[in-house]
Amino acid sequence: MSLPILYSYRRCPYAMRARMALWAAQIQVELREVSLREKPQHLLQISPKATVPVLQLADGVVFEQSLDIMRWALQQNDTHGWLRGDVAMADALIGLNDGDFKKALDRYKYPERYPEQSPLFYRQQGEQFLQRLEALLTEHRFLLDDSANIADVAIFPFIRQFAAVDAEWFAHSSYSRLREWLAGWVEEELFTEVMQKFPTYIEG
Numbered sequence: 001m002s003l004p005i006l007y008s009y010r011r012c013p014y015a016m017r018a019r020m021a022l023w024a025a026q027i028q029v030e031l032r033e034v035s036l037r038e039k040p041q042h043l044l045q046i047s048p049k050a051t052v053p054v055l056q057l058a059d060g061v062v063f064e065q066s067l068d069i070m071r072w073a074l075q076q077n078d079t080h081g082w083l084r085g086d087v088a089m090a091d092a093l094i095g096l097n098d099g100d101f102k103k104a105l106d107r108y109k110y111p112e113r114y115p116e117q118s119p120l121f122y123r124q125q126g127e128q129f130l131q132r133l134e135a136l137l138t139e140h141r142f143l144l145d146d147s148a149n150i151a152d153v154a155i156f157p158f159i160r161q162f163a164a165v166d167a168e169w170f171a172h173s174s175y176s177r178l179r180e181w182l183a184g185w186v187e188e189e190l191f192t193e194v195m196q197k198f199p200t201y202i203e204g
């Protein structure tokens with residue numbers, strides 16, 4: 001039987017969270033690492049909006065959103081219990097991450113593309129979300145509980161990117177619990193596995 005096909009891009013945070021869930025669920029896929037500048041025709045056919053990750057199952061069903069891939073994978077085999085907990089709260093937090101925080105992150109990362117404001121302004125915008133996460137992490141080990149759930153996995157790749165824009169600043173910032181939480185995820189064996197490098201897929 002043919003394997004599901006995962007179109008992915010190693011450094012994309014959305015693709016990272018999808019790969020984390022697939023690997024945690026021990027679902028084997030045919031991983032196709034794409035070049036964002038030259039996307040494979042097959043990817044464009046099955047998903048004209050052409051973002052990654054995209055997962056195509058053997059029966060032809062296509063998931064075009066990283067969260068849909070995560071939920072599908074974890075529903076097959078939730079080895080880590082990431083679907084446990086308050087679904088509405090997890091969805092709300094992921095919504096803030098994917099919405100206002102991602103917007104601030106893009107601007108903080110590429111201030112030359114958004115010259116209307118200074119990088120500091122964009123960082124402070126992003127910090128509103130960091131402050132919220134820091135407060136949650138004073139209440140429990142993970143964002144919503146003492147055990148990890150989908151919100152942690154879906155959010156940490158974005159915090160990793162934010163932290164990396166100015167690693168020195170982040171290392172000395174007041175977000176000590178967030179730093180610890182992030183380090184925990186980045187040091188996870190699962191994360192190392194999903195960050196392996198693969199050659200770019202060449203169609204045919």
Ligand SMILES: N[C@@H](CCC(=O)N[C@@H](CS)C(=O)NCC(=O)O)C(=O)O
Binds near residue numbers: 009015067
């Ligand atoms: N809402 C989508 C967003 C995915 C997304 O924006 N991926 C970026 C890469 S990180 C992308 O493919 N952008 C298209 C491009 O750069 O051409 C999801 O959750 O999967």
